[in-house]
Amino acid sequence: MAQTKEIHLPRLDGLSPTLESTALKLMEEAGELGAAIGKVRGLSGERVVTGEEDAIRRVAEELLDVAQTAVTMMFVLEESYDVQIGEILEAHIEKLIRRGYLKSV
Numbered sequence: 001m002a003q004t005k006e007i008h009l010p011r012l013d014g015l016s017p018t019l020e021s022t023a024l025k026l027m028e029e030a031g032e033l034g035a036a037i038g039k040v041r042g043l044s045g046e047r048v049v050t051g052e053e054d055a056i057r058r059v060a061e062e063l064l065d066v067a068q069t070a071v072t073m074m075f076v077l078e079e080s081y082d083v084q085i086g087e088i089l090e091a092h093i094e095k096l097i098r099r100g101y102l103k104s105v
């Protein structure tokens, strides 16, 4: 049986997100994740001033920003476009198996 990672992220109630705003936010957060990884590795040639542990923590924080934004976009798809994320998730798992990334769940 494949290992899974289960996380629960809230539906935000202080915003009125749209498909466009969440898509832009996702790209912004993905950029911040890339920048955080770049800082760990000093990819831009800058001196690495933060410790490795702090830098890796920053990577994890930015990854959760990406995940939160993805979850927010799922709520937008469900509530504004009547998309059934559960059904799409099943198709997603089947695709992973079909492509050989996963043997079973």
Ligand SMILES: [Mg+2]
Residues within 6 Å of the ligand: 029, 032, 061, 062, 065
């Ligand atoms: Mg961020």
